Amino acid sequence: MQFASDNTGPVHPRVLDALVRANEGYAPGYGADELTRAATARLRAVFEAPEAAVCLVATGTAANALSLATLADPWSAVFCSRSAHVQEDECGAPEFFTGGAKLVPVDGEGGRMDAGALRAAILAEERRGVHGVQRGPVTISEATEWGTIYGPDQVAAIAAVARDFGLPLHMDGARFANALVRAGCSPAELTWKAGVDVLSFGGTKNGLMGVEAVILFDPQRAREFELRRKRGGHLFSKHRFLAAQMAAYLHDDLWLDLARRANRAADRLAEGLVATGQAELVHPAEANMIFAHWPRRVHRTLFAAGAQYYLWEGTLDGGPEEAPLTARLVCDWSSPPDAADRFLAQFGS
Amino acid sequence: MQFASDNTGPVHPRVLDALVRANEGYAPGYGADELTRAATARLRAVFEAPEAAVCLVATGTAANALSLATLADPWSAVFCSRSAHVQEDECGAPEFFTGGAKLVPVDGEGGRMDAGALRAAILAEERRGVHGVQRGPVTISEATEWGTIYGPDQVAAIAAVARDFGLPLHMDGARFANALVRAGCSPAELTWKAGVDVLSFGGTKNGLMGVEAVILFDPQRAREFELRRKRGGHLFSKHRFLAAQMAAYLHDDLWLDLARRANRAADRLAEGLVATGQAELVHPAEANMIFAHWPRRVHRTLFAAGAQYYLWEGTLDGGPEEAPLTARLVCDWSSPPDAADRFLAQFGS
Amino acid sequence: MQFASDNTGPVHPRVLDALVRANEGYAPGYGADELTRAATARLRAVFEAPEAAVCLVATGTAANALSLATLADPWSAVFCSRSAHVQEDECGAPEFFTGGAKLVPVDGEGGRMDAGALRAAILAEERRGVHGVQRGPVTISEATEWGTIYGPDQVAAIAAVARDFGLPLHMDGARFANALVRAGCSPAELTWKAGVDVLSFGGTKNGLMGVEAVILFDPQRAREFELRRKRGGHLFSKHRFLAAQMAAYLHDDLWLDLARRANRAADRLAEGLVATGQAELVHPAEANMIFAHWPRRVHRTLFAAGAQYYLWEGTLDGGPEEAPLTARLVCDWSSPPDAADRFLAQFGS
Amino acid sequence: MQFASDNTGPVHPRVLDALVRANEGYAPGYGADELTRAATARLRAVFEAPEAAVCLVATGTAANALSLATLADPWSAVFCSRSAHVQEDECGAPEFFTGGAKLVPVDGEGGRMDAGALRAAILAEERRGVHGVQRGPVTISEATEWGTIYGPDQVAAIAAVARDFGLPLHMDGARFANALVRAGCSPAELTWKAGVDVLSFGGTKNGLMGVEAVILFDPQRAREFELRRKRGGHLFSKHRFLAAQMAAYLHDDLWLDLARRANRAADRLAEGLVATGQAELVHPAEANMIFAHWPRRVHRTLFAAGAQYYLWEGTLDGGPEEAPLTARLVCDWSSPPDAADRFLAQFGS
Secondary structure: OEOOOOOOOOOOHHHHHHHHHHOOOOOOOOOOOHHHHHHHHHHHHHOOOOOOEEEEEOOHHHHHHHHHHHHOOOOEEEEEEOOOHHHHOOOOHHHHHHOOOEEEEEOOOOOOOOHHHHHHHHHHOOOOOOOOOEEEEEEEEOOOOOOOOOOHHHHHHHHHHHHHOOOOEEEEEOOHHHHHHHHOOOHHHHOHHHOOOEEEEEOHHHOOOOOEEEEEOOHHHHHHHHHHHHHOOOOOOOOHHHHHHHHHHHHHHHHHHHHHHHHHHHHHHHHHHHHOOOOEEOOOOOOOEEEEEEEHHHHHHHHHOOOEOEEEEOOOOOOOOOOEEEEEEEOOOOOOHHHHHHHHHHHHO | OEOOOOOOOOOOHHHHHHHHHHOOOOOOOOOOOHHHHHHHHHHHHHOOOOOOEEEEEOOHHHHHHHHHHHHOOOOEEEEEEOOOHHHHOOOOHHHHHHOOOEEEEEOOOOOOOOHHHHHHHHHHOOOOOOOOOEEEEEEEEOOOOOOOOOOHHHHHHHHHHHHHOOOOEEEEEOOHHHHHHHHOOOHHHHOHHHOOOEEEEEOHHHOOOOOEEEEEOOHHHHHHHHHHHHHOOOOOOOOHHHHHHHHHHHHHHHHHHHHHHHHHHHHHHHHHHHHOOOOEEOOOOOOOEEEEEEEHHHHHHHHHOOOEOEEEEOOOOOOOOOOEEEEEEEOOOOOOHHHHHHHHHHHHO | OEOOOOOOOOOOHHHHHHHHHHOOOOOOOOOOOHHHHHHHHHHHHHOOOOOOEEEEEOOHHHHHHHHHHHHOOOOEEEEEEOOOHHHHOOOOHHHHHHOOOEEEEEOOOOOOOOHHHHHHHHHHOOOOOOOOOEEEEEEEEOOOOOOOOOOHHHHHHHHHHHHHOOOOEEEEEOOHHHHHHHHOOOHHHHOHHHOOOEEEEEOHHHOOOOOEEEEEOOHHHHHHHHHHHHHOOOOOOOOHHHHHHHHHHHHHHHHHHHHHHHHHHHHHHHHHHHHOOOOEEOOOOOOOEEEEEEEHHHHHHHHHOOOEOEEEEOOOOOOOOOOEEEEEEEOOOOOOHHHHHHHHHHHHO | OEOOOOOOOOOOHHHHHHHHHHOOOOOOOOOOOHHHHHHHHHHHHHOOOOOOEEEEEOOHHHHHHHHHHHHOOOOEEEEEEOOOHHHHOOOOHHHHHHOOOEEEEEOOOOOOOOHHHHHHHHHHOOOOOOOOOEEEEEEEEOOOOOOOOOOHHHHHHHHHHHHHOOOOEEEEEOOHHHHHHHHOOOHHHHOHHHOOOEEEEEOHHHOOOOOEEEEEOOHHHHHHHHHHHHHOOOOOOOOHHHHHHHHHHHHHHHHHHHHHHHHHHHHHHHHHHHHOOOOEEOOOOOOOEEEEEEEHHHHHHHHHOOOEOEEEEOOOOOOOOOOEEEEEEEOOOOOOHHHHHHHHHHHHO
16 A cells, blocks of 8 residues: 555566666666667657657656756746646755745646646736846756646747747646657657757656656757756766666557556546545546545544555644545556555545 | 776666666655665665765766865865866866866876865965955866876875875766775775865766765755755656666675776776787886777778777877877776777788 | 835934044044954944944945845845845846846835745755755845834744755845834844844934945855955945944934934824825825825925925826825835925925 | 055945936936947947847846856856956856856966866866867956957957867956057947847946946847846846947046056056066066065064055065065056155155
8 A cells, every 4th residue: 555656666577687787798887888879869759849859867756847947047937737746746946956945836736737827927017127037948847747738839838928029938847758658649749849848758757767868959958958968967978878768668558558557546446436435536537646535534434454554635644534635646557456456445444 | 998087888787677666666765765764774884984974876977076075165265287178178166166266286207186286276275365266175086087096195195294284085086996896905094094075985986877975974965965865956856777787886895896807907008008019008007997009000900990989099090100108098997808909910911 | 295205314423423533634444443343342232143244335225236246146035025125126246246146036015025925935846856946045125125024923934934945045235224112122133133134224314424234144164255356346445434434323223213213204294195085195204204105186286395305106197186196105214394394384285 | 655456445426426317307227328339329329230139237246147047058168267256256157047067277377277288178078978078158257367368369269269179168358448449449449340140338447336237249149148147136226327328438538548648557566566666577467466576574563554466476474575475456546646656755754
């Protein structure tokens, strides 16, 4: 009954196999090896972007912060949703890497950024010369921190607003695969064809050990990114081991397969929760995360039975037993069906 | 004939095995797992430092820059040797992470920092209030970038100068194991007992895939380090896979064994070079690196035969065939004896 | 009819006289002169704070940003009101000087920060270790950007919340004099006695040419402030000319006299506006600024007649003539009574 | 006998008069006033650069650090002379404003940067991709910190090297006027015609209260400079008082007149020193500063008699009475002839 996070699960065996296979003899360091070339080519093919620049890093925070630093000036406003990982969960990494840009939260439903709210937020920034921060990049999360997704049209709507003001669009795709398989379109359609300039393409939450690819659809920005990556301590000397993971991830569509498994596990769990009659979904579970509430009493039972997940709102102590508390449940590719069954069984007991 | 760098070689099989073993089921993220606890305990035992704080990161640049940022103020002078990795090879990472500290090169022999020169350099900084940068941390590399080492007395001599001015001492131990087995003392004797406050304890160049441990002998500094690590994008969510590498590294003294192999390979190669009568060592090869010069003509032959190493001074073209050019040769734990033999054979041909 | 800003008015003649008198012969640079000593002593006396450290700078942005940088870590949340100058009008200076802290807007009435909202905002920040930014300093503006003030009890209420969490309190007193003469208490009562740790004590908006004093009631923080000031390019070599202004400002209570004049001018104008029956105050005019709305038609008339002020909400074009638009009117010590009369006369025409 | 610094002297009366005259009624803030327009036009005329952008700031450190930040990337090497003010006397302001660039000292005679040494220093930086900092702007001081100057040909020689590598050239002209009147050429010839891209045009050390103009001969860079100025807290609200000083400085060539006076005072003092037979010039006194050495015994006499200047090398105590110690003597426009006479008289006593 492990639903704490998609970073607590194991690495997929084919990824480990790839690491073992990559460990043959010598290979040039810092990304000059064959495996890196192959992973780059594969990513370009998957995204139908033969010119795109690809840079691998090991953490999502690095991918996002380096991307935003490349797109923003130190005096930029960076428009993000209120619950964005860059705003809430990176200890100010974007501020650090950009040299002090200001994140401006934009409202929206279900963890998404609303295109109209974005336009209003951009218009509200600096009309007076140099006194305020200057309009800068827009960043959205796909899937969002609330487990919802943007369809390609929704991405395009955000991109259209950004383009109206000449602002670049970044996508934090820590759970890109989960969003993509739900959206039912191509990787290109959900990114550059919809107007995304730079994508943090996540792997770590979907079966890798620790690799994210930053895809810069405009390769002009790549040199700056590479300098920032090195200077940020994020350029790996034994780079082949990042590349090997990414190559295995893309091979035979493993990434899509793993995302589908995670989403299906979330779907089944969400349906089961609703079927108990005691739980209510806060948002539709569109990716691999469920936000739902049910009585404090049932949370108590679940934790006592060893279930692992986060209370997103409320605490176990300090209120009536029937009061609803919001939980976050995350499924990953390895979530076993019987874990959901055992979890749901607690509702009946 | 692969002597380009100790980061081009493979990962030791026992390290890969450890990754596979670590991949069992779920584990809490961000370092709250059992493997991290075990690796920390093991490092404390190895360094006889039960109170020390241990933080794992994936690159040497991260280890060094985060360490210096924790020890320095933005307005600090950071005293380092002229050839230090932090000065020459990190694209300004220390300046970035510290918020703009100034690295002050200090002279010395063989890549080392001279204690007297350090005292002079410290005395030369800011005697006039706020006009110049302020005296800050001292950092030395063990082994140095020129393949020499500091014995415990030499470390203590540097530390004594730093202490005279109340300045902390950092050690960049990217090749700490290679230095230690040559110095023939205990890890504690080469570090905190000699006056080192913070150690970047390298693993990547000695058989790991990508793990360095920062050991803060004064755990008071750990909280700041941890915040900087997170903010720098260097806190791994699937942290167990860093810990598993480090644990395997320390288990049964694998780290010492690998370092001895690398040093022995370097020793044999150095002796062989001298024996050719055509090569001359620039510095004694005390760790796993050799700096030596021999005629341009011979370099040409070696490269033609497929040898891989860096010309440290001079270029293949543009001078007399008999002119000496300096090479850097690096051995690692996996350097096969016959590679050295084939390399040396080129001198006779 | 000049009500654009209190930085468009002239310098008080006694301040200019002081500059001329200060221009006698030689004086040591960088604040080691007699005038600086005298101004410091005078500020300490005025604030009944004999131990306080005093640092002069030339702009309000420098005073605020250097203060916050001294109180915050790069990974801090800085709690400010939504309309704070540091948030809206300094082009990210606090983010720059702190090394990337995150400003967290806190709600409240009339441009003030509400103590309860502050507590909620602090509680909402980081309960999870290192993932989010860490709770840091609180900053309030006295008077606020909406022309209201905090009485000493209101300052104390904010300070009490900050103290509950061990957080320091900064006051942006760009219009401190205007607030003080309205509050009717002593400088000490409105600052350190109420719990303020660091004050940006403004002079530029109240008759000086360009001087603000940062008063650090805890002098322990002064050394860091001084280094940041120098490093920020804000330490003046001919420092006596900053000190001379500040000394003249405090001499014979000139600062209080000028603030009273400005406030009285604002009072009269506010009363006159209300009396027209066409204008409505958005907030009570407690300092030297008025926020009021009246019909677009009247704005048009006023601008045509040469009145100078900012439309704070709405634009001259694009709506019905009777629609109310909000204006900001600022009075300073030099605002002539007849300007208000002429201004008000436009309402009748 | 006041020779401590050219920032300890008084402001020229015509500058004070200009401040008084500027204090008439209202003027728009932040540089939108008529005086700023006039000062800008005058500077463009003086420099025969009708397109140049002009930005006023109040300190030399601000002028230099903002200029370098505009020209450099955070990962840049900034090439400067070993004794440059930016390297030695600004508490790391360039590092702070650039976001962590690395200052690379270049050798030369008499405080100048040698063109050949510059070429070598540039060539020595980063030939290996992203591992080291990247080649960035060159900055020279005119006059130098050792009281020597670059003639236009010498500036052009430096500029030619910079241009070979596509690097911009900044000139720290804190004592530009002193250098110019000695060089005997036009302001344009000593700057943009010789290849200077951005000039910090000093006024504070030559009779102003606190104003430096940054002249960007390529106005494309101006917008970034202005944002950095605001964000750095260096944009003055009552900007007319900076402009008034600068206008007075240029009016009727006051700036050249004051520089000539300072240089003449230095010339006479230097000649007098040599004539004593006890003093020896360390460098030719080409601007308004003298570096000379004479016996410790005579220093003792001079200080006892109330002379004010800095010992640049050596200390009063701790050596033989006849040992030579180096002094720095600075003259400014107000240095009275009899001060030099009284100073020299101590040598005979």
